[in-house]
Amino acid sequence: MPKVVFSGSGALRFTEGRTELEVAATSFRKLVRELDARFPGLGEQVEEGMAVAIDGVIYQDAYNAPLAEGSEIVLIPKIGGG
Amino acid sequence: MSKHHVTTTINGEAVEFLCETQETLLDVLRNTLNLTGSKEGCASGDCGACTVIMDGKMVCSCLVLGVEAEGSSVTTVEGIADGETLHPVQRKFLEHAALQCGFCTPGFIVATKALLDANPNPTEEEARYWLAGNLCRCTGYDKIIRAVMDAAAEMRGEARAA
């Protein structure tokens, strides 16, 4: 199953101290829904203010990004730029 | 308040315009004569984006009043090329990629022409000090200086310098 890593306070304040979680999801959208069901409010937080790194590649706004067995997913603050 | 009637020469053409006492030459060029190549970056003579050549001297047109142009001869960026043929300074700026956003470029082109008119064989240091009144925030000046030195060499009839 894909593994989600919560590293920053942006996600950790929703996860009751958990820093890792395995989630049975095959796409990023399914993952967000699953996370929100587990930790109410986290889904919205991810949608509005976070980017996601899947196996080291950063995605912003990618519902259909595929997740593989053993994928590592990291939630980080969204990145803008100058 | 009545306007002043001014007769002058701009880019080799006789020009007449009316202006208020407080209007700068830059205001007149841009808003009255539609010569918008000269840019306003500061209106205080600090950035050089409005540089023109007036009676052979390089000036910030934001620091010259419109009425002061009476009887003078002014060259703006629009008057640097010879018709469709670019001036060597313009050509070298393009070849050396000496511009990014291009906003400061008209001022640099005019200031460089004035430099090379006054000193056809400047050292790099002389070029840097001559152009110190022209701000560029994009390029770090490296490619501008290379373009200036190369244009100078070409205009002196020497082989490509850089």
Place this chain on the structure above:
Amino acid sequence: MNYIVPQSELKIVGTRPVRPDGVDKVTGRATFGADMTLPGMIWGKVKRSPHAHARIVSIDASKALALPGVKAVVTAADFPEIANEEAFVGEGPMNFRDLSRNCMARDKALYEGHAVAAVAATSQAIADEAIELIDVRYEVLPHVIDVEAAMAPGAPVLHEDMFTTGVEPKPAKPSNIAKRVSFTKGDVAAGFAEADVIVEGRYTTQPVHQAYIEPHACVAAVSADGQAQIYSSTQGQFMVRAYSAKVLGWEIANLRSYPMEIGGGFGGKTVVYLEPLALLLAQKSGRPVKMMMTREDVFRASGPTSGAVIEVKIGAKRDGAIVAAREVLKYQAGAFAGSPIGPGCMCGLALYDLPNVEVIGYDVVSNRPKVAAYRAPGAPITSFAIESALDELACKLNIDPLALREMNGARDGTKTHYGVTHKDIGFLSVLEAARSHPHYKAPLQPGQGRGIACGFWFNIGGESSGAVHVNEDGSVSVVSGNPDIGGSRASMAMMAAEVLGVPMDQVRPIVGDTASIGFSFLTGGSRVTFATGMAVTQAAEKVVDQLKTRAAQIWDIPVDAVEWKDGKAWPAGLNAGAFEPLSVAQIALKAGRTGGPIGSEVSLNAQGAGAGFGCHICDVEVDKETGHVKILRYTAIQDVGKAIHPAYVEGQIQGGAAQGIGWALNEEYIYDKNGKLENAGFLDYRVPVASDLPLIEAVMVEVPNPRHPFGVRGVGEVPIVPPMAAVANAVRSATGLRMEHLPISPPKLRAAVDAEAKAG
């Protein structure tokens, strides 16, 4: 398709043609924001608060409105009230209440220069006079400028409804701390316990302005049925459309936004200031309205980036292996929340493989203009502190500073403290290029010093559209939705020409307005050559497919019997038949008979932008008598993925380095005790001029990004990250003085020299 191939196999990408928009820019023909005029146009001006913090008691515009020539006045009362929440309009989350109140103060003026009213009049002189006639009554409130003073208990509070987020339990009282963020990895206390050597420092940076030479400018026109046009100098025409529509409560479809040539932005033109005001004035007056900021307005009321206080502690083993790092960052946001504290917390330590890390960041408001993005927002500030501290560590351990970075540098598979595992990065290649560069070994004279520092930026992708059309004569038009701020039209044309196999001058690129091309996120985050380049490349590939299909029809053979090579359709092998190759022009001539116009538009959301790394080497000479620091030699090395137009990539690197040198040595916002900015002009806010700098050598390392068809990584932001520490480290090398506070201006350096002399 993938074009990550040796340079010898590329015809156009990787060469240095004259940019397609160049001639207009050297002859003065290019039309920037303030160069636009419309028939019947009048002039708009803004009245600004003279106070740093004040309640607006009343605004009486009756005298101004009575002045002949005045056509309209607007204040906050003319704008809709917007709820305090983050909303989406396609450009990512934004608090539109804050945006609206930053464009026009409501209830309170929060910084000197905050807009409180705007007028439109038939001449600039009348508009200026009308501004003076607007009577605004203020109740002046206590103000706060400094970031730590703003955080202290009892500080004047800017927003009564600001309760720090990210802390448990939720604070009972409002404060100026908008949020607290943190990242942890490993056990930082245990890490420091293992360390043989620990360095600690408290670093400060000053807010600096993007200082684009072109002040903000726009022209707005609104017809009686509500359809409106806005022409402006911006990094995003779609951003202008969305933000203006939101602030005004208008429908997006009623607004058409035209990007003019933009005279620099560096992040500072990623928001709106004048556009909603100009649109409202145009609507009220029934006339097109032009607005331009003065240079003073630009300094007082737009940009800058955050100033900050950063505390750093780093522990290492005697051999240089870093075992723990702790960093606390306090970033100024200006008058509204939103400093780049998130990237600040991530970027400084992202370059290193560290087992134990704790980073805590604060986003703090004070009575300064709201910060805007500035090139790698957040990263240069944290990297000044981290890279200075690493230099201290190298000194203490007596290790070569480059070796310290080589030993601890991130590589593929390194897990950062924010959780992401690095992939396909080129940091070690950059360090290798630095070590082998002659500059690193060049001898120094007495009184001279050398510093190095490194930098990281994520780079981003995002939503982009690109269109490629084959014209009737076989020439090609490329349309993108991104303002060209540093030569991107050239790179779009080059990628399209490479895919099509045609000469560069057969391809003409333009930047489309919001009705001419699909939505595109703004020009920023070093994303355009990556993301929009991807869209243009895909559109060109679709055009090649169409050209092959049309050739197949002309020859009456199956399409898979046609191949595309050197800009022509060829029969694929002997079995396909004996035909003379068809050029784009020959196929275009028959487009009507073979199915209609040939062209394609691709809209996508590009993912997987490759991160960028840089290493800068700086030599200085310090005059201890005057405190003047002279930059003698500067080399900037960076992994650029693949340089599409190498001259403009070098230009990005050189320009970013020059801005960083200004940040290091001269630039700062200086306030008086009343909270008024004392240096709102280029005379006193001194950006580097030509005589301040040497030639800046840009060294491009190319480690391709596998997620872009040509291997592109963003390049524009990384180069502003290392310079502040590179300069400070060079100053330390020359003088033995650790300069922890920017800018390293003559008075500060003189004071440090004196203090050292006193300490004996």
